[in-house]
Amino acid sequence: GAVVSQHPSRVICKSGTSVKIECRSLDFQATTMFWYRQFPKQSLMLMATSNEGSKATYEQGVEKDKFLINHASLTLSTLTVTSAHPEDSSFYICSARDSGQHEQFFGPGTRLTVL
Amino acid sequence: AQTVTQSQPEMSVQEAETVTLSCTYDTSESDYYLFWYKQPPSRQMILVIRQEAYKQQNATENRFSVNFQKAAKSFSLKISDSQLGDAAMYFCAYKIDDNDMRFGAGTRLTVKP
Numbered sequence: 001g002a003v004v005s006q007h008p009s010r011v012i013c014k015s016g017t018s019v020k021i022e023c024r025s026l027d028f029q030a031t032t033m034f035w036y037r038q039f040p041k042q043s044l045m046l047m048a049t050s051n052e053g054s055k056a057t058y059e060q061g062v063e064k065d066k067f068l069i070n071h072a073s074l075t076l077s078t079l080t081v082t083s084a085h086p087e088d089s090s091f092y093i094c095s096a097r098d099s100g101q102h103e104q105f106f107g108p109g110t111r112l113t114v115l
Numbered sequence: 116a117q118t119v120t121q122s123q124p125e126m127s128v129q130e131a132e133t134v135t136l137s138c139t140y141d142t143s144e145s146d147y148y149l150f151w152y153k154q155p156p157s158r159q160m161i162l163v164i165r166q167e168a169y170k171q172q173n174a175t176e177n178r179f180s181v182n183f184q185k186a187a188k189s190f191s192l193k194i195s196d197s198q199l200g201d202a203a204m205y206f207c208a209y210k211i212d213d214n215d216m217r218f219g220a221g222t223r224l225t226v227k228p
């Protein structure tokens with residue numbers, strides 16, 4: 001299957017700082033990328049969907065000014081957690097899909113810890 | 116809204132035995148896709164099996180097979196000859212066309228040696 005990478009795999013930051021997480025599709029063009037959040041022992045909750053070159057569509061309850069998503073190319077999407085707080089600590093997973101395909105390929109996730 | 120329900124938070128199976136994980140979903144659509152994903156301790160989501168709703172034949176991938184009952188909106192996963200490496204969280208997921216994927220709450224599978 002196709003490969004999706006995420007960087008960094010783990011990040012620890014101080015409260016009030018911003019953190020950027022990168023999601024890359026390595027061997028296909030990701031026309032659509034999805035960002036999920038997963039709390040311990042819970043399921044994946046969709047945060048937002050982004051299409052290359054367009055503004056992201058955020059799920060209800062997700063603050064777009066806090067979770068900035070950029071999908072500027074067909075192989076890269078970034079999620080920036082602005083002014084992070086301890087409650088933002090979570091596991092963030094991206095997935096990517098090529099146009100016309102139904103399968104989503106998942107990145108390995110990023111564990112964010114905000115002190 | 117589409118919802119996916121996994122009623123078994125935890126399941127346990129003896130190595131080499133068979134286990135079935137249940138999943139039901141709610142939808143008014145007639146054409147959609149269903150998936151089972153495995154999430155081991157590494158947290159990497161791994162596709163186990165997928166089923167297109169328009170196909171009546173149940174999908175099979177080696178030791179993994181599904182029982183897709185469209186009228187009942189049921190999509191269970193059967194794991195045969197369970198192996199220690201099958202231990203993980205299993206998520207059932209539903210998707211329509213280009214829309215995003217919706218996940219169930221997950222079932223934690225333990226495999227006993």
